[in-house]
Amino acid sequence: MLRRIGTEQLQVGMFVARLGGPWINHPFWRAKFLVASDEQVRQIRSAGVKEVWIDLLKGRNVPAPEEAEAAAAPAVPAPKPASGPDGPAAVPPPATLEAEIMHARELLQSGKAVIGSMFADVRMGRALEVSGALLLVDAASRSLSRHGQALLALARLKARGDDNYLHAFAVCALMIAVGRTLGLPDDEVRELGLAGLVHDIGKLTVPGAANLRAGERTPEQDEAYRRHPSAGYRILNEARLYSNIPLDVCVHHHERVDGRGFPFGLIGRELSVHARIGAVCDTYDALTAGHPGHQPWSPARAMEYMAVRVDTLFDRRVFKAFSRTVGIYPLGTVLRLRSNRLAVVCAQNDADPLRPRVMAFYSVAQSRPVPHELIDLRHSDETVVAFENAAEWGFTDEQLLELYAPAV
Numbered sequence: 001m002l003r004r005i006g007t008e009q010l011q012v013g014m015f016v017a018r019l020g021g022p023w024i025n026h027p028f029w030r031a032k033f034l035v036a037s038d039e040q041v042r043q044i045r046s047a048g049v050k051e052v053w054i055d056l057l058k059g060r061n062v063p064a065p066e067e068a069e070a071a072a073a074p075a076v077p078a079p080k081p082a083s084g085p086d087g088p089a090a091v092p093p094p095a096t097l098e099a100e101i102m103h104a105r106e107l108l109q110s111g112k113a114v115i116g117s118m119f120a121d122v123r124m125g126r127a128l129e130v131s132g133a134l135l136l137v138d139a140a141s142r143s144l145s146r147h148g149q150a151l152l153a154l155a156r157l158k159a160r161g162d163d164n165y166l167h168a169f170a171v172c173a174l175m176i177a178v179g180r181t182l183g184l185p186d187d188e189v190r191e192l193g194l195a196g197l198v199h200d201i202g203k204l205t206v207p208g209a210a211n212l213r214a215g216e217r218t219p220e221q222d223e224a225y226r227r228h229p230s231a232g233y234r235i236l237n238e239a240r241l242y243s244n245i246p247l248d249v250c251v252h253h254h255e256r257v258d259g260r261g262f263p264f265g266l267i268g269r270e271l272s273v274h275a276r277i278g279a280v281c282d283t284y285d286a287l288t289a290g291h292p293g294h295q296p297w298s299p300a301r302a303m304e305y306m307a308v309r310v311d312t313l314f315d316r317r318v319f320k321a322f323s324r325t326v327g328i329y330p331l332g333t334v335l336r337l338r339s340n341r342l343a344v345v346c347a348q349n350d351a352d353p354l355r356p357r358v359m360a361f362y363s364v365a366q367s368r369p370v371p372h373e374l375i376d377l378r379h380s381d382e383t384v385v386a387f388e389n390a391a392e393w394g395f396t397d398e399q400l401l402e403l404y405a406p407a408v
Contacts, residue, residue, distance in 0.1 A: 004053050005062055007045050012038060013060040017131070019044070020051040055135065092146050097346075098405045100150035104143055108154060108169060111136050115165045115197060122204050128239035130194060137193035140173050144180070149348070152177060153331040156288050156299070157397045164200070167285055172196030174281035174326070175249075181321040182273070191242060192274060195249035199278055202232025202250065226262045229254055245274050253278035256313045268315075276315040280306070280322050283314070299330035300387035328353040332400055334388045340364045342388060343375065346404030352378050359403050362393065372403065 010016075014035050032055075035041060044052070054061075095103070114132045122128060143151045155170035175196040179189035206224040217225060233251040241247070252275035255261035257268050261279075271279075287302035297305070303323065310316050329335065333345040335358060343358035355377035363370045375382055390400055 003061070004051055006051050007041075007049055009062050010035065010041050010044060010052060010054075011060060011063075012036065012041065015055045015060075016044075016052050017055040017135075018053040019049050020053075092142050095146040095150075097147055097150050100143060100147035101154060101401070101405050103146070104151045104154045107136075107139055107143055107151070108166065111140075111169045112165045115168050118197075119164070119201070119204060122201060122235055128198075128201075128235055130198070130239060130241065133194055133197050134190070136169075137172060137176070137190055137197065140169075140193060141176050141190070144173065144177055148177065148325075149327075149331045152326060153401070156285070156332070157401070163289060164203070167289060168197045168200060170285045170289075171199060171278075171281045174285065174322075175277055177325045178277050178281060178318070178322050181325045182277075182318070184273075187243075188245065188274075191245035192249070192277060194241075195246040195274065195278060196281065198232070198236060198246050199250050199253050199282060200228070200232065201235055202228035202230065204235075205231040226254075229263050248272055249274050249278035253282050255279065257315050258312045260313070271315075273315075273318065276318045277322075280314050280318050284322070284326075295391075298333060298387055298389050299326070300328075300333045300335075301389070303328060303330070304387075323353075327356065329356050329384075329387065332397060332404065334390045334393070334395070334400065336364065336385045336388050337375075338381075338383045338385055341370065342393060344390075344400045344404050346374070349376070349378055354384070361403055362395075 012035050015032070016035060017032050033040075114136045118128065118130070118133055140151060151173045152170075155166060155173050172193045173196070175192040176189055179192045184192070206221075206228050208221060208224075229251045233247055236247045236250055251263070252266065252271055255264065255266045255271055255275060256279065257271065257276070259265045259267040283306060284302055287297045287305065288299055289296055303326070306314060306319065307323070310319050327345070327348045329345045329348075331345055331348070335343050335345065337343055337358075337360065339360075340363065341360045342362040342364060343360040345356045346359050347357035349356050357374065357376045360373040360375060361369060377384070390397065
């Protein structure tokens with residue numbers, strides 16, 4: 001969250017996200033930095049900078065009037081800036097799933113506004129500005145650091161009309177998480193997050209065709225749809241980006257390792273690891289999201305579909321990292337147990353991914369809910385018989401969330 005203040009209000013511990021006036025008029029080579037000393041404050045003021053934008057998520061706010069005297073006291077150690085080109089990441093303390101779900105809800109709501117504004121600029125023909133998007137990426141990264149599954153689970157719950165915004169956000173979160181699993185450097189992971197937010201931005205040039213599945217589009221619509229990666233590349237090429245990763249992912253996320261993708265039909269190692277991550281994350285979220293002409297698949301069904309297409313459509317190393325990230329049975333997956341009960345996955349078991357922790361909640365034989373029972377399948381006689389589509393049993397993802405979020 002940014003706030004514009006006069007430089008007379010600037011203090012040690014604030015995070016400067018933008019300096020007022022042309023960069024050539026001041027001595028700071030970085031536009032974003034943590035104010036670490038009174039000397040920096042003096043330099044900013046002496047350079048003639050009259051106002052700055054501070055990031056309240058990364059540093060101190062302006063003290064309230066009643067705190068003005070305390071502001072003159074020695075500064076409290078300032079928080080470290082978020083991961084990115086301006087400094088190392090401060091690792092936030094871990095949170096419970098239930099607590100992080102609350103943070104993630106707020107983040108998704110604010111993220112919708114950021115992404116919506118970014119998309120609106122493109123529709124109006126204005127140059128793409130990604131500073132707000134990068135702040136959103138940093139916030140998503142912190143959420144995933146506090147709890148690795150909360151944001152991923154919540155981002156699947158898409159309301160009608162929010163598809164384009166939340167698809168972008170969900171792919172962003174998935175790409176950050178997979179990049180970390182692969183051990184990529186922090187700056188690359190940050191750019192992967194931005195790539196997730198903008199990977200489909202070219203669809204704004206083909207709104208009619210973009211909402212139709214393959215086979216439902218006319219030949220003309222299909223041709224227009226297949227041009228959206230290149231259209232997105234042109235949009236991003238005019239923006240000021242830190243790296244080429246978002247452009248690479250945008251133009252190549254529909255390529256497949258066997259050469260059957262588009263727009264160029266590239267094969268295997270002709271695709272960067274970033275593009276291969278984009279292909280997996282985009283496909284998974286598209287399969288698990290509902291949109292016109294497509295009923296959402298369960299996370300487990302999507303994983304099964306993709307697993308049998310490794311080495312033909314998807315890169316094996318990337319998919320393995322993806323499956324470690326979201327789990328063989330992702331959070332929120334509904335399973336049928338040997339006891340003929342339905343249970344929702346509420347925690348992963350890293351040592352044995354086929355035996356997660358689940359909450360049993362419904363009897364198939366009796367066709368009615370049963371008392372909830374938390375079961376760790378590693379230490380139980382229960383086994384998984386099949387995965388189920390919750391909607392076919394009359395349960396929504398939001399109802400399931402109420403079951404498993406408090407359970408961990």
